[in-house]
Amino acid sequence: MKKIILMLAAICMSVSGVHAEKVIFVHGMSLIESNEECQDTTGSCNGYWQNLPVDDYTLAGYDGRRNPFVAVPTAGSVRLLELLNKYCRKDQGQTCRIVAESLGGFTTAGTLAMYNRTGLYNVLYTTQIVSAEGGSEIANLGDTAIEILKFVFGLQDNQLTDNLVENHDAIQALVTSNARGLFDHNRTNGTVFYHVAANKSIWIAEPFLPGEDDTLVAFHSACGYRTTGAFSQCMGEKIRQCNWCFWQRKQLITPWDGHVMHPSVPNGGIPMRHTEPHNDPTYILLD
Secondary structure (H helix, E strand, C coil): CHHHHHHHHHHHHHHHCCCCCEEEEECCCCCCCCCHHHCCCCCCCCCCCCCCCCCCEEEECCCCCCCCCCCCCCCHHHHHHHHHHHHCEHHHCCCEEEEEECHHHHHHHHHHHHHCCCCCECEEEEEEECCCCCCCCCHHHCHHHHHHHHHHHCCCHHHHHHHHHHHHHHHHHCCHHHHHHCCCCCCCCCCEEEEECECCCCCCCCCCCCCCECCCCEHHHHCCECCCCCCCCCCCEEECCCCCCCCCCCEEECECCCEEECCCCCCCCECCCCCCHHHCHHHCCCC
C-alpha cells in the first residue's frame, strides 16, 4: 500500500510539473523601438505579447531592429543567452521552454545551434511561430523591403525616420542566403522545434514570396525546410526548382532535423497573417 501511495504521489508531482518550467518569449522584428527595456520582465512588452496562458514566464527584450547576432549588449542572441544562463542551466537542475516569433525564431535557432553544443541549456522545446529561421525573400529586396514592411504594419514615414539604419541591419540578416548560411540549422542540440506556419497573404507580398506565405515569410522558412522553394504544405513535399521547370523530376524536400509541426497546426498552415498568431494562446503551449 505504501508503494502505491508513493507511486501516485510521484505521478501527481510529474503531472503538476508539466508546465512548471520557465517559458521565455522571444519577439520578432521591431521597426520603431528596440524593446530592450522588456528584458527579463513580464507583461506585454509594448503590446507585443497578449493573452499569455502561462504564469511562470519572462520576456527577452532586445533590439529587434538589429541583426540579432551582432556583438552589442542589446542584440537578440546576447539577451537570450542572459536568460538561458539564468533560467535554463542543466547543471543547476533547470528546464525551460521558448516561444519565438518571426525574427525571434531565427534568433532562437541560431543561439541554440551555436551556444548549446555542450548541452548546458536544458530547453525542452521551442515553439516557432511564423518563424523567419530560413530568412525571407522580402529581405532580399533591400530598400523595397522597408516599403513593404511599412504597408504590412501600417506605419508612416515619420515613424521610421530615426530607425532606418537599424532596420536595414535586421533586414540584411534575414536575406535568405545569410539566414541559412549563418549556422547549422540541423544542430538543435536536443531541443525540438515546433513550427506554426500561417498562409494568409496579401497582394503586395505574393510576387516576391514563393509558394504559400503569411505576407512576410514563405513556407520554406516558417516550416523549417532545408532549402528555399515554392511549398504549399509543411513537413515534406516534392517540388521542382521552379514552377515552370517541367523537365525536372520533383525532389522530396524535408525539414531540418528536429523540426516538426505544432500539433495544433495542419500541414497547410493556419489562415492568419504574419502579425496575428503570436497573440493566439492556442499556439503558445502544446497540448
